Amino acid sequence: MLNVTGLFTEYVSDKGVVVQAAKDVTFEVPKGKLFTLLGPSGCGKTTTLRSIAGLEKPSQGLIEVNGKAVYSSVKGVFTPPNKRGFGMVFQSYAIWPHMTVFQNASFPMEVGQKKFTTAEIKERVMRVLESVELAQYHDRDATRLSGGQQQRLALARALVMEPQLLLLDEPLSNLDAKLREKMRFELKKIQRELDITTIYVTHDQSEALALSHEIAVMSAGRIVQRGTPREIYEKPKNNFVADFVGAINFIDATVKDIDAQHQRMVMDSEVGLIQLPIQEAFKVGDTVQVCVRPENVHLSDTPPSEDNMNSYVGTVDQKIFLGEVLDFQVKIREKLILARVHPTQLTPVGHPIHVYFDPRGCVVFKAE
Ligand SMILES: Nc1ncnc2c1ncn2[C@@H]1O[C@H](COP(=O)(O)OP(=O)(O)OP(=O)(O)O)[C@@H](O)[C@H]1O
Ligand SMILES: [Mg+2]
Structure with missing residues (x-):
């Protein structure tokens, strides 16, 4: 038209x-x-x-x-x-x-x-x-x-x-x-x-x-x-x-390995290793940014069962109650990560917490 x-x-x-x-x-x-x-x-x-x-x-x-x-x-x-x-x-x-x-x-x-x-x-x-x-x-x-x-x-x-x-x-x-x-x-x-x-x-x-x-x-x-x-x-x-277009975590990383057999790209990041499906634009040694929206950061008081890929241990740094959701700021190493979770998550400030990034919610960009 x-x-x-x-x-x-x-x-x-x-x-x-x-x-x-x-x-x-x-x-x-x-x-x-x-x-x-x-x-x-x-x-x-x-x-x-x-x-x-x-x-x-x-x-x-x-x-x-x-x-x-x-x-x-x-x-x-x-x-x-x-x-x-x-x-x-x-x-x-x-x-x-x-x-x-x-x-x-x-x-x-x-x-x-x-x-x-x-x-x-x-x-x-x-x-x-x-x-x-x-x-x-x-x-x-x-x-x-x-x-x-x-x-x-x-x-x-x-x-x-x-x-x-x-x-x-x-x-x-x-x-x-x-x-x-x-x-x-x-x-x-x-x-x-x-x-x-x-x-x-x-x-x-x-x-x-x-x-x-x-x-x-x-x-x-x-x-x-x-x-x-x-x-x-x-x-x-x-x-x-x-x-x-919305709240997002930017995590600095370097591509460490491209594992063709498992179709996996391994990155060394501020929070630890991140493994995502291979994206063609990247090669080993590239400096990148991994982006994950707060609703794709999952929190748990218990460690992941077996496969602990993209799981980390952090400390609850701050919490903000927003009614229908609860925003957690979690410190992993020196990095603050924002997670938006259901208000039933009760972990107190200062306590350790397990953090998991849903790979479907992660996007990788070349660092600018
Ligand atoms: N009449 C004008 N004379 C000179 N410069 C202008 C004029 N109108 C807009 N500009 C400039 O053109 C650019 C784009 O302005 P525009 O009004 O299209 O922005 P916008 O995206 O609508 O911003 P906003 O969200 O603030 O309304 C700006 O740098 C603005 O300063
Ligand atoms: Mg305008």
């Missing part, structure tokens, strides 16, 4: 310095899918979104919707934003305070170039308000809505023109944690029900994992990895992605 190819967008600062905010950004979004641009502040997410909307003029690249260019540097095409037929919700969405809920949602239909009859407006606005569950508040003053309801109203306003593409820039960022989580589910439901192709921008990894069909992780203007939420979380391509 949407194809972005080799997109470059730059800004020139007051002092004449050129900032390349989007560099060679390439991705495609199939119809009806939710695609997320995820990355730290300043990595170029908003710039990419605004370039797609036509609010920034890229310096190079191609943006196509259903095979038709809305921007092409080669062909000199630039379709103005109001002709692209996209809906957008900005981070600082503005609810118009002097209007009712209905008037807020109907505004784009009133002011657009296309003329609608009063009956058409009424029918469509009520349908959209229905989909975001605000129909019963249609004649209420818009300021007399909760934060989450205002958020849904901003979404309704973006949906009312039935855009072929919905662009959302951190739409949940000014809600409190509880409401943000609730809205996540609602947004996902609305997007799936209306089957509307959506690009979602966020710096919140859990939001991206929860909502997306596909995620692109950005760093310094570039997409560093694209994949399903599970791929991004479980098979990060590099250190940056691994670190950005």
Whole structure:
């Protein structure tokens, strides 16, 4: 549905310095899918979104919707934003305070170039308000809505023109944690029900994992990895992605042996020997980083039965009770390892504990 190819967008600062905010950004979004641009502040997410909307003029690249260019540097095409037929919700969405809920949602239909009859407006606005569950508040003053309801109203306003593409820039960022989580589910439901192709921008990894069909992780203007939420979380391509999408332990190691017979790669690490299935990219002598997420670090008060591969003895250094899980910081030699376990694990601070890394949850990178 949407194809972005080799997109470059730059800004020139007051002092004449050129900032390349989007560099060679390439991705495609199939119809009806939710695609997320995820990355730290300043990595170029908003710039990419605004370039797609036509609010920034890229310096190079191609943006196509259903095979038709809305921007092409080669062909000199630039379709103005109001002709692209996209809906957008900005981070600082503005609810118009002097209007009712209905008037807020109907505004784009009133002011657009296309003329609608009063009956058409009424029918469509009520349908959209229905989909975001605000129909019963249609004649209420818009300021007399909760934060989450205002958020849904901003979404309704973006949906009312039935855009072929919905662009959302951190739409949940000014809600409190509880409401943000609730809205996540609602947004996902609305997007799936209306089957509307959506690009979602966020710096919140859990939001991206929860909502997306596909995620692109950005760093310094570039997409560093694209994949399903599970791929991004479980098979990060590099250190940056691994670190950005969730808590993780990085363990320095050196490849000591490649045992072809047992298909095993043995590494000498800060915590002791680590043995994992062979990965072709590595050879003996390479310095690497073994990454393991805290939920793949298992703890036990009793030693492992026989095969003690990837098992270590450490000391409980600290514990943090988080309700549904318990975070243990365990010291193995001089290395602190984070383990996220069930709160029934009761080992006191200062006591020895057995630690096991699930090899399926370990990823190895070349040290940078
Ligand atoms: N109007 C502008 N003029 C000059 N530089 C800009 C402008 N807008 C953004 N930039 C710069 O471009 C880079 C990318 O900015 P962008 O707003 O796309 O980041 P972002 O990923 O959306 O970050 P955030 O998560 O903080 O919103 C940053 O270095 C930023 O300082
Ligand atoms: Mg931004």
